[in-house]
Amino acid sequence: MFWKRLFGRKTRPDSFLRMICEQAEHAQRGLEALHAYVKEPSEKHAQLVRAAEKDADEVRRILIDELNRSFVTPIDREDLFSLSRAIDDVLDYADSTVEEMVLLGVQPNQYLIRMVSLLRDAAEEINRGVQRLEDRPNVANDHAVRAKALENRVEAVYREAVGALFNGPRDVDHVVDMLKLREIYRHLSNAADRGDEAANIIGDIVVKQM
Numbered sequence: 001m002f003w004k005r006l007f008g009r010k011t012r013p014d015s016f017l018r019m020i021c022e023q024a025e026h027a028q029r030g031l032e033a034l035h036a037y038v039k040e041p042s043e044k045h046a047q048l049v050r051a052a053e054k055d056a057d058e059v060r061r062i063l064i065d066e067l068n069r070s071f072v073t074p075i076d077r078e079d080l081f082s083l084s085r086a087i088d089d090v091l092d093y094a095d096s097t098v099e100e101m102v103l104l105g106v107q108p109n110q111y112l113i114r115m116v117s118l119l120r121d122a123a124e125e126i127n128r129g130v131q132r133l134e135d136r137p138n139v140a141n142d143h144a145v146r147a148k149a150l151e152n153r154v155e156a157v158y159r160e161a162v163g164a165l166f167n168g169p170r171d172v173d174h175v176v177d178m179l180k181l182r183e184i185y186r187h188l189s190n191a192a193d194r195g196d197e198a199a200n201i202i203g204d205i206v207v208k209q210m
Contacts, residue, residue, distance in 0.1 A: 016073050016080055017134055019063040023084060024127040026056035027091045031116070031123035034094045037101075038108040038116045046098045053095040060088050074134070079205050083130075086198035090123065093191035097184060104180040111161035115154050115188045122150040122195045129202045137206040144206075147199040154192035161185050 030052030037045035063084055067077055097116075100106070129143030162185060165178050 014074065014134075015066065016063065016075075019059055019066070020080060020084055020087075021127075021130050023056050023059045023063070023087050024123075024130040026052050026059065027087050028120075028123045028127040030056065030091045030094050031120040034097065035113075035116050035120045037098055038112050041101070041108065046102065049095055049098050053091050056088060056091050060084050075205050076208060079201055079208070083198060083201040083205070086194050086201060087126065087130075089194035090119075090126075090191050090198065093187050093194065094119075097187045097191070100187065101184060104183070106180050106184055109181075111157060111164070112184065112188070114157050115161070115185070115192075118150050118154045118157065119188060119191055119195065122147045122154070122192070122199075125150065126195060126198050126202070129199070133202065133205060137209050141203055141206040144199040144202040147202075148196055151192045151196040151199070155189065158185055158189045158192075 030049050033045055033048035033052060037049060064081070067073070067081060073080060101108075125143045125147035129140040129147065132140040132143065162182065165181055165185075
């Protein structure tokens, strides 16, 4: 593996940025599809989320393969790997949210719609931040800061939703519904956490470039 990396074909440094940008674009597309799903649950919107997740996974596979083949990268290889993983996790949680809503028969409510709307906006900020890493690092950092602020708002809605959920269960059926919704809320909270990590990594990359 060492000699292959040393003497094998070279990957253009800008290819790594292109791939991480492509992955972030798929993530934004997936969160937009999730937002459409919670506003109007349908198989069409569910498939759009799945398609974005599959496309992003393929880009990540290629990115990791190229990282294993190359010594020269435009930014720290660990940062590239970690940023790719965090973006991937955000989209994975979006996909699992749809899967479990279908499996558990959960219908959207105001809290789900608000959380997903904020996550969609955060995904857009992360995408914009990644797109600006090379030519406008300070602008990239501004987008990362906005993404982190949106993550905080997701967590606030999450706490509000959980509080409302456990406000006086009425019967066994209500308890079952509570447990189902709490699981979905948790997926979205985890997605926000991973978005926050992606934003932190963008900030770290910007600092290292200065």
